Amino acid sequence: MTSAIPALSRRLRPLVAAICLGAVSVVMAEPAFARGPEGIADVAEKVIDAVVNISTSQTVEAKGGPLGGDNKSTMPKLPPGSPFEEFFDDFKNRHGGGDKGPDMAPHKTVSLGSGFIIDTAGIVVTNNHVIDGADEINVIMNDGSKFKADLVGVDKKTDLAVLKFAPSKPLTAVKFGDSDKLRLGEWVVAIGNPFSLGGTVTAGIVSAKNRDFASGPYDNYIQTDAAINRGNSGGPLFNLDGEVIGVNTLIISPTGGSIGIGFAVPSKTVAGVVDQLRQFGELRRGWLGVRIQQVTDEIAESLNIKPARGALIAGVDDKGPAKPAGIEPGDVVVKFDGKDIKEPKDLSRIVADTAVGKQVDVVVIRKGEEQTKQVTLGRLDDGDKPVQVANKTPEPAEKPVTQKTLGLDLAGLSKDLRSRYKVKDSVKGVIITNVDENTDAADKRLSPGEVIVEVAQEAVSNAADVKKRVDQFKKDGKKSILLLVANSDGELRFVALSLQ
Structure with missing residues (x-):
């Protein structure tokens, strides 16, 4: 008992001090919103009947052994006559397995989540992962009443789903805010x-x-x-x-x-x-038909963009809406349909949210100057596409170097090099045959087999062109130089390399 007294005394000191300072100090010592604003109870009372439980059931196949999985792998192997052998035989028999394992009949699993009513006609919003794969979906109201629901549509990209049920009584619905x-x-x-x-x-x-x-x-x-x-x-x-x-x-x-x-x-x-x-019943997202990447400080300096912002166009789909609108690799999108683009994610979201077929103004920076292009958006094919695994670049038997600059060994695209690095015929430029590990080029993940297509937004056809452009930029006191680089399949990206 006595050991608790000093601790209690320490806890009471601030309160005693506050009392000694008078009533004003006591009032000031208590935070105004220690338990949150008073409006919380009013909000809860107003909307709680619109919040529902989502109950789903799904039929799944049994996977084998009593613990799940293959029976042979989940049951221990016991020597004949072991004192535990009889116990495990009894366990298998009680679970319907016997020597052939447990009952393989399908069974139902049940999961629970939440949702909310947005329309008194019985429209409910929830997460896709709450109802994903469900055979049956039920909406259970705040008062416990239960309704069978149908799936209106899902969007896996945002993990959202819309359900509909037939109400038998008036419903409470809630509205979206900004x-x-x-x-x-x-x-x-x-x-x-x-x-x-x-x-x-x-x-x-x-x-x-x-x-x-x-x-x-x-x-x-x-x-x-x-x-x-x-x-x-x-x-x-x-x-x-x-x-x-x-x-x-x-x-x-x-x-x-x-x-x-x-x-x-x-x-x-x-x-x-x-x-x-x-x-x-599905998502119809806008499509611009470009590949984009981050505008780093080095890339911004190379393109004379201050401050670094926007989405850099690394490639343009030949069949996409951006191509006929005159958008080119190297352009930096800084505004789309009147909305500022600060980073690539902004452009992805805004394009996706824009109506298919809408004609929009796209402001790009090209060679330091702003230009406005008009684009009529297409529709994004939102199907999940398999990820292509890059082939490992084979080690070259020899290095036919013609020039060395920026820590790169460069050569013209001969038939032998195209074959060795499996570079498509459509890819034009200067091939990288070696990268010095202790250079900025290695840090930027340039690798043998990649092809330099442009240097400072000008096409190059031989190694001498690359070295000439680099030497000129160094002479002009530039801090970095921008390269447009293609992989063996022709996919493009921009890389800014330091000249210092």
């Missing part, structure tokens, strides 16, 4: 219905915006410390006006429970996806 207006530190409310026992409410703040995990081409998450736990996936994130400003999708946690790092797809993205799924 996630672009969210501010860091703003209070938000996460509501889920993970166990079909009624809604659960947690509150927190917006701790970050525009989070990108490279999990998809359109990542742009809202980060919040409002607790998002298992079963809350697909539930809404509200602002204090009761508007949906996000769909809770991801958490980062070593335990599976909330540690204050949760992520929601912003409502601006959700609203556009939902509209298309309701209208078409």
Whole structure:
């Protein structure tokens, strides 16, 4: 007992000090929003009936042994007469396996998630991963009533799904707010219905915006410390006006429970996806027909762009909308349809969100000057395409070097070198036959077999052309030089190499 007294005394000291300073000090010592703003309860009461539980079932094939997987690999091998042999034989028999293993009949698995009603006609939004592969989907209301739902459409790229059910009573629906207006530190409310026992409410703040995990081409998450736990996936994130400003999708946690790092797809993205799924049952994203890359400080300096910004066009699809509009490799897109492009991800998202067939103005910087191109967007083929594995470049038997510069051994594209490095006939330029490991070229991952197509946005046909351009840039006091490089298949990228 006595050992607790000093500790208690230490905890009471601040309170005693506050009391000694008078009533004014006591009031100032208590934070104004220690438990959050008063409006949270009003928001929860207003919208909670619109938040539903999503219950799914799926038929799966049994995989073999009693522990899952092949019976021979999951059951231990026991010598005849072992004291444990009788125990495991009994275990197999009780699970219907006998000597042939367990019953291989298919069985159902059940999963739970959350969703929310956006239309009193029975339209529900949730995550795709909540209903992915489901044979049956049910919507369970806050009062426990249950309805069978049909799938309207899904978008795997943003992990969103739209469901529809036939209500037998009036519904509460919620509206989307403008996630672009969210501010860091703003209070938000996460509501889920993970166990079909009624809604659960947690509150927190917006701790970050525009989070990108490279999990998809359109990542742009809202980060919040409002607790998002298992079963809350697909539930809404509200602002204090009761508007949906996000769909809770991801958490980062070593335990599976909330540690204050949760992520929601912003409502601006959700609203556009939902509209298309309701209208078409699928996503119809805009397509520009270009390959893009980051504008690094070195590339910006080489292209005379200050400050570094935009999306660098590394390649143009011959059959894409950008080609007839006059967009070329080396152009830097800084504005698309009136919206500023700060980095490549901005261009990807904005193009995808733009209507197919719309004519838009695209502002590019070419050789230091702004130009405006008019493009009529095509439709992106959003099917998942297999990733091509690059062939390993064979070691050359000899190095027919004609020039050496920037840590690169360069040669003309002879038939022998084309064959050795499997370079397509359509690729023109100067081939790299060796890269010095202790140079900027190696740091930028240039490798033998790649072809330099342009130097400082001028085509080169032999090694002497490359060295001449490099020497001139050094003489002019330039800090770096921009190369357009192709791989053996002709895919292009820009690389800025230091001249110092």
